[in-house]
Amino acid sequence: MVRRIGLIIFVVLLAMVPLLPPFYLTMASYIGLYSMVALGLVLLTGVTGLLSLGQAAFMGLGAYTTAMLTLRLHWSPWLTLFASLALTLVISLVLGSITLRMAGHYLPLTTIAWGISLYFLFGNIPSLGGYTGLTDIPPLNLFGVEMRGERGFYYLIWGVCLVSLWVTINLLNSREGRAIRALKSGLTMAEAFGVSGPRLKILVFAYSALLACTAGWLYAHMQRFVNPTPFGVGPGIEFIFMIALGGAGNVWGAVVGASVITALKTVLQGILPRILGRAGNFEVIVFGILMIASLQWMRGGIWVFFERLLPPVKNPPIPEAKALIARTQPARGELLLKVESIRKEFGGLVAVNNVSCEVYAGEILGLIGPNGAGKTTMFNLISGELPRTSGNISFASQKISGLLPHQIARHGLIRTFQHVKLIANMTVIENVMLGAYLRTHDGLFAAATCLNRRPDAQVRAEAAKQLRRVGLADNMFALAGSLPLGKQRVVEIARALCADPILLLLDEPAAGLRYLEKQELAKLLKTLRDGGLSVLIVEHDMDFLMNLVDRIVVMDFGKKLAEGLPQEIRSNSEVLEAYLGGV
Amino acid sequence: MDLQTILILAQDALTNSSIYVLLAMATILVFATTRILFLPQGEFVAFGGLTLASFQTGIMPGTVWLLLLLACVAAVMKTVRLLSSGAARDLPKVLAETLLPAFAIGFVAHACAPMHLALGWQILLTLLIVTPMGPLIYEVAFRPLADSATLVLLTAAVAVHFVLLGSGLLFFGAEGSRTPPFTEAQFTFGNLTVSGQSLWVYAICILLAALLAWFFGKTMYGKALRAVAFNRHGARLVGVDPCLAGSLSMGMAAGIGALSGILIGPITTLYYDSGFLIGLKGFVGAIFGGMASYPVAAAGALLVGFLESYSSYWLSSYKDVIVFTLIIPVLLWRSLSSVHFDDEEL
Numbered sequence: 001m002v003r004r005i006g007l008i009i010f011v012v013l014l015a016m017v018p019l020l021p022p023f024y025l026t027m028a029s030y031i032g033l034y035s036m037v038a039l040g041l042v043l044l045t046g047v048t049g050l051l052s053l054g055q056a057a058f059m060g061l062g063a064y065t066t067a068m069l070t071l072r073l074h075w076s077p078w079l080t081l082f083a084s085l086a087l088t089l090v091i092s093l094v095l096g097s098i099t100l101r102m103a104g105h106y107l108p109l110t111t112i113a114w115g116i117s118l119y120f121l122f123g124n125i126p127s128l129g130g131y132t133g134l135t136d137i138p139p140l141n142l143f144g145v146e147m148r149g150e151r152g153f154y155y156l157i158w159g160v161c162l163v164s165l166w167v168t169i170n171l172l173n174s175r176e177g178r179a180i181r182a183l184k185s186g187l188t189m190a191e192a193f194g195v196s197g198p199r200l201k202i203l204v205f206a207y208s209a210l211l212a213c214t215a216g217w218l219y220a221h222m223q224r225f226v227n228p229t230p231f232g233v234g235p236g237i238e239f240i241f242m243i244a245l246g247g248a249g250n251v252w253g254a255v256v257g258a259s260v261i262t263a264l265k266t267v268l269q270g271i272l273p274r275i276l277g278r279a280g281n282f283e284v285i286v287f288g289i290l291m292i293a294s295l296q297w298m299r300g301g302i303w304v305f306f307e308r309l310l311p312p313v314k315n316p317p318i319p320e321a322k323a324l325i326a327r328t329q330p331a332r333g334e335l336l337l338k339v340e341s342i343r344k345e346f347g348g349l350v351a352v353n354n355v356s357c358e359v360y361a362g363e364i365l366g367l368i369g370p371n372g373a374g375k376t377t378m379f380n381l382i383s384g385e386l387p388r389t390s391g392n393i394s395f396a397s398q399k400i401s402g403l404l405p406h407q408i409a410r411h412g413l414i415r416t417f418q419h420v421k422l423i424a425n426m427t428v429i430e431n432v433m434l435g436a437y438l439r440t441h442d443g444l445f446a447a448a449t450c451l452n453r454r455p456d457a458q459v460r461a462e463a464a465k466q467l468r469r470v471g472l473a474d475n476m477f478a479l480a481g482s483l484p485l486g487k488q489r490v491v492e493i494a495r496a497l498c499a500d501p502i503l504l505l506l507d508e509p510a511a512g513l514r515y516l517e518k519q520e521l522a523k524l525l526k527t528l529r530d531g532g533l534s535v536l537i538v539e540h541d542m543d544f545l546m547n548l549v550d551r552i553v554v555m556d557f558g559k560k561l562a563e564g565l566p567q568e569i570r571s572n573s574e575v576l577e578a579y580l581g582g583v
Numbered sequence: 584m585d586l587q588t589i590l591i592l593a594q595d596a597l598t599n600s601s602i603y604v605l606l607a608m609a610t611i612l613v614f615a616t617t618r619i620l621f622l623p624q625g626e627f628v629a630f631g632g633l634t635l636a637s638f639q640t641g642i643m644p645g646t647v648w649l650l651l652l653l654a655c656v657a658a659v660m661k662t663v664r665l666l667s668s669g670a671a672r673d674l675p676k677v678l679a680e681t682l683l684p685a686f687a688i689g690f691v692a693h694a695c696a697p698m699h700l701a702l703g704w705q706i707l708l709t710l711l712i713v714t715p716m717g718p719l720i721y722e723v724a725f726r727p728l729a730d731s732a733t734l735v736l737l738t739a740a741v742a743v744h745f746v747l748l749g750s751g752l753l754f755f756g757a758e759g760s761r762t763p764p765f766t767e768a769q770f771t772f773g774n775l776t777v778s779g780q781s782l783w784v785y786a787i788c789i790l791l792a793a794l795l796a797w798f799f800g801k802t803m804y805g806k807a808l809r810a811v812a813f814n815r816h817g818a819r820l821v822g823v824d825p826c827l828a829g830s831l832s833m834g835m836a837a838g839i840g841a842l843s844g845i846l847i848g849p850i851t852t853l854y855y856d857s858g859f860l861i862g863l864k865g866f867v868g869a870i871f872g873g874m875a876s877y878p879v880a881a882a883g884a885l886l887v888g889f890l891e892s893y894s895s896y897w898l899s900s901y902k903d904v905i906v907f908t909l910i911i912p913v914l915l916w917r918s919l920s921s922v923h924f925d926d927e928e929l
Binding site: 045049050051053095098099101102104105106108110112113114116117120121124233237240241244276278280281282283284285287288289291292295296299 | 757
C-alpha cells in the first residue's frame with residue numbers, strides 16, 4: 001500500500017514538473033531519456049551480471065538512423081522508429097552472439113570497441129554531417145499535431161519511460177525473468193532446469209540495446225539535431241555511474257541514478273570551472289571519486305535507502321489454478337537409465353573407467369564409493385555437465401550422452417547440487433518456481449504485456465504444492481539465503497520436483513546435514529519413491545544410504561567394484577577393503 | 584604505393600606496435616594477477632609524456648600533486664584498516680612506507696623542476712613520479728574490492744579512468760605537448776631513413792620484454808605473481824599475499840605506461856586524453872592473447888600497429904574504426920575455438 005502511494009506521489013510530481021521554469025523541464029526530459037538507457041543497463045548489469053560500455057552508442061544508432069531516414073528519405077518518424085529498432089536488434093544480436101558465449105569480461109571490451117568505432121564513423125562520414133552533426137530533423141507528429149513544444153515532449157518521454165519501467169518489472173517477475181535472475185550466480189544451475197544461458201544473455205543484451213535505441217530516437221526528435229559527442233564512450237561510462245550510484249539491483253535505481261547524475265553534472269559544470277579557474281569537464285573527477293566511494297561503502301546504491309524506508313514487497317497469495325500437465329511416470333520396474341561402459345579421461349587420468357549400470361523406474365539407486373572414486377564425475381557425465389570420452393548413456397531408450405545439460409533436462413532428468421545453488425535474494429517459492437521453467441512456454445513478449453498471468457499462476461500453485469509436499473509450507477516466502485543448510489537442501493529437492501522429473505539425480509544430498517536432518521531427508525525420499533519417482537543418489541554416507549536405497553553401485557578408482565542389494569554390499573569383502581583399507 | 588612508402592609505413596607501424604606490445608603486456612599482467620581489466624592503463628602513457636614535457640619547460644608537473652594526494656588517501660585508509668584490526672603497533676612503519684617516498688619524490692621534483700636538468704634525469708624523475716601511482720591507486724581504489732566480482736573491479740577501473748582523465752586535464756590543460764627526441768641521429772639504409780628515436784623505442788621494447796621474461800622466470804617476486812595469476816587462493820595458502828601481488832603488478836603497469844609515454848612523446852603530440860585510445864589498442868592486442876598469453880598478445884599488438892599504419896595511408900580518418908572493429912573477428916575466432924565457459928561469481 002505504502003509502495004503504491006509512493007508510486008502515485010512520484011507520478012503526480014512528474015506530472016507537475018512542467019509548472020517549473022523551462023530549465024528544469026529540459027533537465028527532467030533528459031532524466032527521462034537517461035533513465036530508459038540506465039534501465040536497460042540495470043537489467044544487463046545489476047540483474048544479469050554483464051557490463052556494457054556501449055549503451056550510448058546504441059542511443060546514437062537510434063538517433064542517427066531516424067535523422068538520416070527522415071532527412072534524406074523523408075520517412076515518417078514513426079516508421080523510422082521501427083527501422084532504428086530493427087537495425088539495433090540485428091547489431092546487438094550479432095555482437096551478443098559473438099561475445100556472450102565467452103567469459104563475462106569480453107562484453108565490456110567489445111562494447112567499448114563498438115562505441116569507439118561508431119563514434120568515429122559518425123564523426124567521419126561526410127553524409128552523416130561529420131563532427132558538426134545533422135540539423136533540422138523534423139519534429140514528431142502525434143495525431144496531426146506537431147510536437148514542437150517542450151512540455152508535450154516531456155510527457156511523451158516520461159510516458160515511454162514509465163511504460164519501459166512497467167514492462168521491465170513484469171519481465172523480471174516472469175518465467176524468463178526468474179531464469180535471468182539466476183544467471184548471475186553462474187549458468188550451471190539455470191541450465192540444469194532447461195534454461196539456455198547464452199540465449200537469455202543475448203536477449204537481455206538486445207533488450208537493453210533496444211531501450212537505449214528508443215531513447216536515442218526520442219532524443220533526436222526532441223533536440224532536432226544530432227552530433228557524435230553524446231554517443232561516445234565517455235557518455236557510455238556515465239550510464240554505468242548512474243546505475244552504480246542509483247542502485248544496480250533495482251529498476252528504480254536507474255531513475256534515481258539518472259536523476260542524481262544529471263542534476264549533479266549540471267551543478268558541477270557550473271561550479272568546478274569557477275573553483276579551478278579554467279574551463280573543462282572536471283565533473284568526471286567527482287563522478288569517478290563518488291563511484292569508487294560508493295563501490296566500497298554503498299554497494300547497493302542510493303535506492304537501498306529508499307528500500308529501507310518502504311515496507312517489504314507483499315507476497316502474492318497462492319492462487320487457485322489448474323494443475324500443470326504432468327508427465328506420465330513409467331511403469332515400476334521399467335528400464336529408465338542405461339549407462340553403457342562410460343569412460344572419462346582427464347589427460348592421463350582415467351576418472352571413470354568403462355562403468356555400466358542401470359536405473360529402473362520406481363527404485364532408489366545409490367552410487368557410493370570412497371573419496372576420489374569417480375562418483376561425482378559419473379554424476380556429471382549423466383547430467384551432461386562433462387563431455388564423455390567414450391561410452392553411451394540412454395534414457396527411456398533415447399540417447400542422451402552428448403547433449404548439453406539444458407537439453408538433458410527436457411528428458412526429465414533433474415538434478416540437485418552438492419553445493420546448494422539457490423538464488424539467495426529470491427524467495428523460496430520463486431526459487432522453486434524456476435524448477436518449472438520447461439513446463440510452461442510463455443516468452444518475453446507475453447511477460448512484458450502481462451499475457452502470462454495464467455501460466456504463471458499455475459507455476460506458482462505448483463511450486464506451493466511441492467513446498468508443502470516436502471514440508472516447507474511455512475518457509476515459502478522467506479528469502480532462500482536466510483534458511484539453514486538443511487532446509488536449503490530440501491528447497492533444492494522441491495525445485496527439482498517442480499520440474500516434474502522422471503529421474504531425480506541427487507548429488508551428495510546428506511553432506512553437511514545433522515543427524516535429524518538426515519533422517520527427515522531419508523523419510524522424504526522414501527515417500528517420493530512410494531509416489532512412483534525414481535532416484536539416483538551419489539553419496540558417501542553409508543549409514544544414510546543403507547536404510548534408504550533399493551540397490552547400490554559401488555565405485556572405486558573409477559571402476560565399478562560391486563553392485564547389489566544393500567545387505568549384499570554390506571558383506572562384500574572387496575567393498576569393505578576399499579572403505580576400510582583391508583581387514 | 585611504392586616500396587619506399589611501404590617501408591616508411593612499416594617503420595612507423597613497428598614503432599607504434601612496440602608501444603602497443605608493452606601496453607598489452609601490462610594489461611595482461613594486471614588482469615592475470617588481479618582480475619582487473621585496467622582501462623586506465625593508457626592514462627599513465629599520457630602522464631609519462633606530459634610530466635616529462637612539464638620538466639622540459641621548467642615547471643613542476645601537476646602529477647606530483649596527484650602522487651601526494653594518493654599517498655595521503657592511502658595513508659588514511661591504511662590507518663583505518665590497521666586501527667580496526669588492532670595492529671596499531673605497525674602504524675608508524677606503514678605510514679612511513681606510504682608517505683615518505685611520495686613526499687621525498689615530491690620534494691626532489693619541486694627542487695629540480697626549474698633546474699632544466701639533462702633529459703636522462705628528467706626521464707628518471709618522471710618515472711619516479713608516475714610509477715608509484717600504480718600501487719597507490721591499487722591501495723586506494725581496488726584493494727578494498729579485491730575479492731569482488733570482475734564486474735565490480737571493472738566498474739572501479741572505469742571510475743579510475745575518469746578520475747585520471749579529469750586530473751590530466753586539470754594538470755596539463757587541453758593543449759598537446761611534444762618532448763625532444765632522445766637523439767637527433769638519423770640512419771640511412773639505402774633509401775630508407777630511420778630515426779634514432781625509433782631505434783630507442785625498439786631497443787627499450789625488446790629490453791623490457793627480456794626483463795619481464797627474466798623477472799617472471801627467475802625471480803621470487805615474479806614467480807609469486809605467476810602463482811597469484813594461476814590461483815589466487817592457492818597462492819595465499821602458500822604465503823603469497825595477493826594484495827602485494829596486486830600492488831606490484833600495478834606498479835609495473837604504471838611504470839611501463841609512463842615509459843611508453845616517454846618513448847612516443849617525441850614521435851607524436853600527446854594530449855591529456857591521448858592515452859585512452861593508445862591503451863585500448865594495447866587492449867586489442869591483449870584480447871588476441873585471450874587476456875592470458877603474452878606471446879600471442881604481442882603478435883596481436885604488432886598486427887594492430889601494422890593495420891593502423893597501413894589503414895592511415897589509405898583511409899586516414901577511419902583508422903581507429905578499422906582497428907577497433909578488428910576486435911569482432913578476433914572475438915569470433917576465440918569464441919569458436921574456445922569451449923563452453925562458465926564464469927561463476929559468488
